Amino acid sequence: MTDGLRITVIGSGVSGLTTAVTLLDAGHSVRVVAAEPSGSTTSAIAAAVWFPTHVGPWERVRDWGADTLAVLAEQAARRVPGVVMRESLSLYRRPPGEPAWAAAVGNVRAARSDELPPGYAHGLRYAVPLAEMPVYLPWLTTRVRDLGGDFTRRRLRTLDEAADGADVVVNCSGLGARDLVDDLEVHPVRGQVVRVANPGLTLSVRDEDHPGGRAYVHPRTDDCILGGTLDVEQWDTAVDEAVGAAILARCRDLVPALRDARILAQVVGLRPARATVRLEEDTPLRSGARVLHNYGHGGSGITLSWGCAREVAALVAG
Numbered sequence: 001m002t003d004g005l006r007i008t009v010i011g012s013g014v015s016g017l018t019t020a021v022t023l024l025d026a027g028h029s030v031r032v033v034a035a036e037p038s039g040s041t042t043s044a045i046a047a048a049v050w051f052p053t054h055v056g057p058w059e060r061v062r063d064w065g066a067d068t069l070a071v072l073a074e075q076a077a078r079r080v081p082g083v084v085m086r087e088s089l090s091l092y093r094r095p096p097g098e099p100a101w102a103a104a105v106g107n108v109r110a111a112r113s114d115e116l117p118p119g120y121a122h123g124l125r126y127a128v129p130l131a132e133m134p135v136y137l138p139w140l141t142t143r144v145r146d147l148g149g150d151f152t153r154r155r156l157r158t159l160d161e162a163a164d165g166a167d168v169v170v171n172c173s174g175l176g177a178r179d180l181v182d183d184l185e186v187h188p189v190r191g192q193v194v195r196v197a198n199p200g201l202t203l204s205v206r207d208e209d210h211p212g213g214r215a216y217v218h219p220r221t222d223d224c225i226l227g228g229t230l231d232v233e234q235w236d237t238a239v240d241e242a243v244g245a246a247i248l249a250r251c252r253d254l255v256p257a258l259r260d261a262r263i264l265a266q267v268v269g270l271r272p273a274r275a276t277v278r279l280e281e282d283t284p285l286r287s288g289a290r291v292l293h294n295y296g297h298g299g300s301g302i303t304l305s306w307g308c309a310r311e312v313a314a315l316v317a318g
Contacts, residue, residue: 004027004028004029005028005029005167005168005316006028006029006031006165006166006167006168007023007028007029007030007031007166007167007168007169007170007316008030008031008032008033008162008163008164008166008168008169008170008289009023009030009031009032009033009170009172010032010033010034010156010159010162010169010170010171010172010173010176010180011032011034011041011171011172011173011174011176011295012032012034012036012037012038012041012141012151013038013041013042013043013172013174013301014041014043014046014048014131014133014136014137014140014301014302014305015043015172015174015294015295015297015301015304015305015308015309016032016034016172016173017032017038017137017140017141017143017144018140018305018306018308018309019170019172019294019308019309019312019313020032020144020149021140021143021144021147021149021309022306022309022310022312022313023170023309023312023313023316024144024147024148024149025147026313026316026317028168028316029148029149030144030147030148030149030150031149031150031151031152031166032144032149032150032151032152033151033152033154033156033162034151034152034153034154035153035154035155035156035176036153037141037153038137038138038140038141039134039137039138041137041174042174042175042269042270042271042272042301043133043137043301043302044133044134044137045133045193045267045269046133046269046301046302047130047193047216047218047225047227047228048130048131048132048133048136048301048302049086049088049128049129049130049204049216049218049302050065050068050069050072050128050129050130050302050303051101051128051206051300051303052065052100052101052300052303052304053230053298053299053300053303054189054230054271054273054298054299054300055273055277055297055298055299055300055303055304056275056276056277057276057277058100060276060277060279061277061300061304062100062103062104063307064277064304064307064308064311065101065104065300065303065304065307066103066104066307067306067307067310068302068303068304068305068306068307068308069104069105069128069129069303071306071307072129072131072302072306073085073129075129076129080136080139081135081136081138081139082131082132082133082134082135082136082139083129083130083131083132083136084129084130084132085127085128085129085130086127086128086129086130086202086203086204086218086219087125087127087202087203087204088125088126088127088128088203088204088205088206089111089115089123089124089125089203089204089205089206090123090124090126090206090207090208091116091117091120091122091123091205091206091207091254092120092121092122092123092124092207092209093119093120093121093122093209094121094122095122096122096124099124102124102126105126105127105128107126107127108124108125108126109124109125109126110122110123110124110125111123111124111125117205117253117254117255117256119253120207128204129302130204130218130220131302132220132221133302156173156180157179157180158180159171159180159181159285159291160285160286160287163285163286163287163289166287166289167289167290168289168290168291168292168316169285169289169290169291169292170292170293170294170312170316171291171292171293171294171295172294172295173295174186174272174295174296174297175187175188175270175272176272177272177278177293177295177296181282181293183274183278185274185275185278185296186272186273186274186278186295186296187232187233187273187274188232188233188234188235188270188271188272188273189230189231189232189233189234189270189271189273189298189299190229190230190231190232190234190235190236190237190268190269190270190271191227191228191229191230191231191268191269191270191271191299192227192228192229192231192239192240192243192244192247192266192267192268193225193226193227193228193247193266193267193268193269194225194226194227194244194247194248194251194263194265194266195223195224195225195226195263195264195265195266195267196223196224196226196248196258196261196262196263196264197222197223197224197261197262197264198219198220198221198222198223198224198261199224199257199258199260199261200257201217201219201224201255201257201258202219203219204216204217204218204219205217205254205255206254207250207254210250210253210254212246212249212250213229213246213247213250214227214228214229214230215227215247215250215251215253215254216228216251216254217251217254217255217258223264224258224261226247226248226251226258227247227251228247229243229247230299232273235270236268237268237269237270238268239266239267239268241266244266248263271297271298271299271301272295272296272297272298273296273297273298273299274295274296274298276296277294277295277296277297277298277304277308278293278294278295278296279292279293279294279308279311279312280292280293281293281315290316292312292315292316294308294309294312
């Protein structure tokens, strides 16, 4: 194993921060360079429940996801700030069989009839990690600093600008990779969500095939994230009030207890999607620094974060 390398990680979202922590744990020197702090990234407004969404290829997603689930479950057991195991219910109008993600989760069972809302004949019960990003991202940032990493606020135009004495540059720039490395395969998937006061819910509920569009209710400590949309190639970050009203209506179908929940905010984020996650080594920079890419996670940033970070660390070591 190669230790003690000087590594620059580009990006301060969940992929960049988990990559930085993993590399620091491996004994490397790490600097995170990002145009904006973690609280201003798409990661900051994510519901951040472990669940593979709009991402591929499955044979790699499966392993990254299983690895990440194990890390987050261990963090939840240690009570890492913001991370909990959330009891969950997936709803179906037809028999779901065994979804591909179930093998990683384990202990998935059929929902009883008394656990199903009106209009649903089938459901699956299980527990998966949820990360409250307003709490978890600051914890990750502090973890980077505690391990000796540092942060630089800078908007990069090229990867060469990130070299600056680095042995390795890891590109976790998400949607920014379109400009940074001219990768037009990475594209936005617009997601609008509604944040409401939590009326006492502890169960996450989702229906990926609701007739009105995707519907999910993810309770956090003080609020619930209701969603949502998967608008491919849509760059508009303005809130659409009609879309928000539709989200509320279908989430209330799933969880009638939300009927009188107070609306706190509506927000829009642009997920960095790609037909396949780009996690690979690229041509070295002019300085000789190695280049690794880790972006294009779509709606699965938290779901794949630690698994992808560990693969990056393995590539660095290799």
